[in-house]
Amino acid sequence: MTGTENNPYDVIVCGAGHAGCEAALAAARMGMRTLLISGNIDTIAKMSCNPSIGGQAKGHIVREIDALGGEMAVNTDTTAIQFRMLNESKGPAVQAPRAQCDKKAYQLRMKHTLELQPGLHLFQAIVSRLIYGTGCVRGVGTSIGAEFYAKTVIVTTGTFLRGLMHIGKNKTEGGRSGDFSAQTLSSSLKDAGIALDRLKTGTPARLLGSTIDFAVMEEQPGDAQPLLFAFYDTRGLPDDVFHVEQSPAMAAAERLLFHVEQGRGMRRPGWLPGMEQLSCWMTHTNARTREIIIENLHCSALYGGEIQGVGPRYCPSIEDKMVRFANHERHRLFLEPEGRGTDEWYVNGLSTSMPFDVQQKILHSVPGLENALMMRPAYAVEYDFAQPTQIHSWLETRQVEGLFFAGQINGTSGYEEAAGQGLVAGINAALKVRGEPHWVPARHESYIGVLIDDLVTKGTQEPYRMFTSRAEHRLLLNHNSAELRLGPHAARLGLLTPARAAAVLRKKAAVEDWSARFEQLAAPGGKLGDHIRKGGGLDAAPAEFLALSESAREEVLYRVRYRGYIDRELRHVSKLAGVERVSIPDTFDYATVPGLRNESRQKLIRHRPENLAQASRISGVSPADISLLIVALASRNT
């Protein structure tokens, strides 16, 4: 039997949210014997908050996950009910796909994917503690008394660590409405010397669609020609797991039926993801909403002093918005469908920790929601997280060997940020078991790299969400290039099937080749590259080019069009390459570096950068400090 002291698993993943699923799948796909433990396997990959995946910067991450052989992109494509490309008015680097998903279908498909994955064992139990060896982790203990041993353990517990939900003054223990909270795991982590802190997040109310007056709202339909998240050119749509499908004939009978096609390879002829999309609807708060909120501020958990955790600046509760932006007459709200087989609607923009009765008053003041019936109230949730400066960039904790953290436990927010980390944790747990060096994507090759580097070098004071402005090499990170940036790594790590790996390398070679050839081929008034940069069309492009996949063509055009900027970014990157290479040992004593300013010394001690590049990104650390470090490091390596 696997999981005993003598025959441990390679990897145990605690928690089957968005981080846990990717971690377990990546490990298992890399050949690890993997156990995924969840307190409730009916809530696998649950979208606890909004029903959407992707969006600005997050959509980029989802495409990167696909490039690394992860599941989130495919799972979204095959269960989505609306697709939209954001920022179409801006350049390609900052355009991002977003989708609304059928929440239930999303969960079910992910669960089924886990079930079908060879080497992966899915098991329901609440992890109550970690089992430690000397300086390392050896397994987990569960609430049913059973112990499971493993060489590595990945903790992806989301908001469940001492989760506490607030609705006004009312407090309930739990990581999510209707769920338990992990009370004892926190103290087990503290036993190992890991410091925990509190963060706060929240989710708005859910309403019954038939009681909403959509007629007074503005419709926001999906894109007619949706761009999918996964790079299918090399694969074709997956046939192994079901997808959500609705036949055109049934479309007339609005939301009457949703159709789940189970079986492998079964598909209604002519069906493609993105057909028969559902719309979102837009409304707004008004002066009456404002009055109600201001009158009742003292009842809010946030303003009433009930909540200690720090909430995110970018996701303020409605009471926050009213207080901080007092001069705004109205705030926009979106009604988003939670799925095809349900009439539950999510009210985007109305997060609150007000008591139930005030919440109702607030809702009923909004145009179109005068008679809306609430199905679930809004609530705020506080939970433990570990300041991520305590982990290495490969997501292993500094205190305990073999113990990895991914997702909200590291202070992030968002399904996509969690999934990206889960994937990297799964990869590195597998590499550790194999005895191979760890791997982390770099800042200039992925948003996942920016995310992790920011976390481990700077820590976070609020739930960390990705924005494109966090990436200094944003122009290199257009979503369409994700497969070329990360695919070769994924191929080397064994995350892709051999066929896909080969196809990725072919695509990369073709894109590079054509980008160069555009500068040599003749076109009206010069070379084809110049012609394109002057806004010219593809009339002069050879037929072979036009025969490439759309993604490859787009990427070639992007590289040609933005050649100057991309080259400049690459020069910036190569400047840093030297310092990136020089690592700073964990045991390095900054007190022994002469001439270092006190302020820099304190910051370096606190952040413990892994290499000089990280050190140079710490705010206030000067080039002179870096020079001193270089010499100190050189003289240390005797």
Added chain:
Amino acid sequence: MYFDGDSIAAPATPAAESALAIIRVSGPLCKELSAVFSGKMSIEPRKAFYGAYRSLDGVLQDCCVFIPYPQGSSYTGESMLEICCHGNPIIVRSILDDLFRRGCRAAEPGEFTRRAFLNGRMDLTQAEAVQDLIAARSRASIDAAQRQLDGSVGRAVNSLLERLLNVIAYAEAYIDFPEEDLPPEDKDGPIAQLVSLQSDAKRLMATAPYSALLREGARTVIAGLPNAGKSSLLNALLGEERAIVSAEPGTTRDYIEERLIVGRHLLRIVDTAGLREGGGEIEDKGIEKSRQLIAHADIVILVIDGTAPPPCQELPVSLRELSARGLVIVAINKCDLPQEKPFDELLPGARLIRLSAITGEGLPELRDAVCDIIDSRYKAPGQDDVLVCARHAEALANMSDSIAQALDKMRRGEAAELAASDLRDALGSLEQIVGRVDSERVLDLVFSKFCIGK
């Protein structure tokens, strides 16, 4: 190999009077520079050559010894060029200024060592030997920089930073939050803000020469015909017998430099050999040197013997140019003796002062005139307390360049993230002065200005 792309330059010897000064340059530009100064396309590595250092505008700065080092076998591991010039801080500064104009940038403290280390060119003993040195030097420069940043310069630069961050935050809000209910994007406001940023940066940059003058002293050259009383004047100003004085024309053959405080200004005052032709080989060399010193002077005091007829020989062209810019004082010496006729038309634009190096008459007026020239000709108007050093000026110039590029794209309506990338470069230039700026500061501004969030 570690390759930074930039070429860096810095003096390798301390900034004080010495027989010889060495300026080191490291980076890809070195090859081109070696070719320029040697006049040959291919040069023998590690073999010193003698040559004239002429700045980009063709002016001779000094005669130097150049030692080129090829990539792979230099101190830093990159192509390098060592320039040995006279140990005069004025010359060192002119050469550095010229190198910056040629595309080098000022090296950060310890940057040569950093490159050497990263290229695997430094063994342990070397590393340890330079460690203390760098620590001491960078300490000093950090302290100096810190002192500046605490003061008025810091306030001025931080205000630029604040304003730049605001423009960046505004642009980023519209890039990162396409789904939010933001007010319609204002295109003209940010453009106007950037333009005003640019002009303020320019104003700050313009203080750099004056600031250098204050820090390093104004190069004040005493020139004139032999026997006019130049050495006597130097002695009178110094209040000691520093230079040899004699009735024999051509007494001073090599120049003498001294520091002198006049009013609130530091002068590097130089006594030179008298300007005349055909005085023998050694004297000719001295005279050639005098011409060079005049060409690089901040101020020239042209001493004229008031008892002799006006000089009939040609004055150096550079002296006429300086005079036209109001930088020359004509000191009509020996006013204790009966005078020849007036010298008014001698040099258009020059101020005339009658004085006597022996009795001291007219010296206070001379001192006042020198101070007045420094303040009126070198100080940027309205910037009494804010003065930036050359390194800051360089960073500000780079910032302005990046802003200019951003403005260009904004005006042409190109994709917003492209201008944003220029603005990020502009921020990077300011970071050279204020240190790393956390990207959170941009987000802070976004969230404080706009109501964002679900």
